[in-house]
Amino acid sequence: MKIADLYKLYIQHGLVDTDTRNIRKNTLFFALKGDNFNGNKFANDALKKGAKFAIIDESEFKTSDAIILVEDVLKTLQELASYHRKILAIPIIAITGSNGKTTTKELINTVLSLKYNTTATKGNLNNHIGVPLTLLSMTKATEIGIVEMGANHLNEIAFLSKMINPDYGYITNFGSAHLEGFGSLEGVVKAKSELYDYLIKNNKKVFVNSKDAIQIEKTKNASIILFEDSLILLDASPFVKLSFKSIQIATNLIGTYNFSNICAAITIGTFFNVPVKKIKESLENYFPSNNRSQVIDTDCNKIILDAYNANPTSMEAALESFKVFSANSKVIILGDMFELGEYSDKEHQSIVDLATSFNFDKLFFVGENFYKTENKHFMFKTFDDLKNYLQENPLNKKSILIKGSRGMALERVVKFC
Known part of the structure; x- marks a missing residue:
């Protein structure tokens, strides 16, 4: 047929x-x-x-x-999704990046949906199956589409970009993710930049973080829309507060690493003429979910749950942010990072060394990769080993950062804290 x-x-x-x-x-x-x-x-x-x-x-x-x-x-x-996209006469924003793309997509959707009928990628259905399903979920009522793209090999973003045919694009950042498939950080940059290549070739527009040197370099031949100049980070201990056009916005997102995600949503909202007061309203009413930057108060402890996924870049950002977190006693529970290939041993050891340098009260590492590192902290080869220890030695009155790759499912730790 x-x-x-x-x-x-x-x-x-x-x-x-x-x-x-x-x-x-x-x-x-x-x-x-x-x-x-x-x-x-x-x-x-x-x-x-x-x-x-x-x-x-x-x-x-x-x-x-x-x-x-x-x-x-x-x-x-x-092919059906691509055909449908050609029929749809609507602007589509494509998003990719090493870290923060799902949160950024959610924030952009939150902002734009106050003025437009939007259709966005559900969850992280951002691959060769999820993208066509997202496109096919768009209807005549959709005014703006927001599509997230993920990849772990070269040419995947190029393939998805051609299917989506986006009018606008944004790359959150370039970090050490999926090194097994990309081969190196240079490979990551090349792969993610396939979105830039498509947008430049087709005379489309790119949203750019002016403080990201790689973004600036890779978009020098593009039609760019820079982040708003008036965006100023005020605080992130733990929740991000910022100023935009002299208006303060107090979000429910934690960590300085979320500042650029918020800036992207504000910049894109402003470009599409969403009133500043509406942008403030939408961001202050947004609460993260799905194990992403969630703050949970248990009977005994305060937990920062960021266990949806992890790579060396996002792990480092989470530790840097937790370092300045205002708390009397801080504990980290970190799980293995996957898809690092030959870089795995080096990257896991680097995270251990960085975490050690921050002098947190207790450091817990779980998973076969962390178990092989050289450290004097609490090491557990399996989740059950960690669980058994925490049941016998409960944590109390602690602020706890929990982070690891999706395959570790570290959100299971919460019930033991």
């Missing part, structure tokens, strides 16, 4: 699903495949649960006219 014909079916219902556990009535079910699953096997199940059509790429599962056979389901999904 041609994409134009498939689009006619999609536009009748405007729904796309890829998981039979969450099928919506009259949706188009795309039978994606992975290393451990084959969506083709669930085509009939999707129809029984209410899907109008199921798109498959294995002929043995075509058992009715409601099941559409294509050469490659994933490629078809992506």
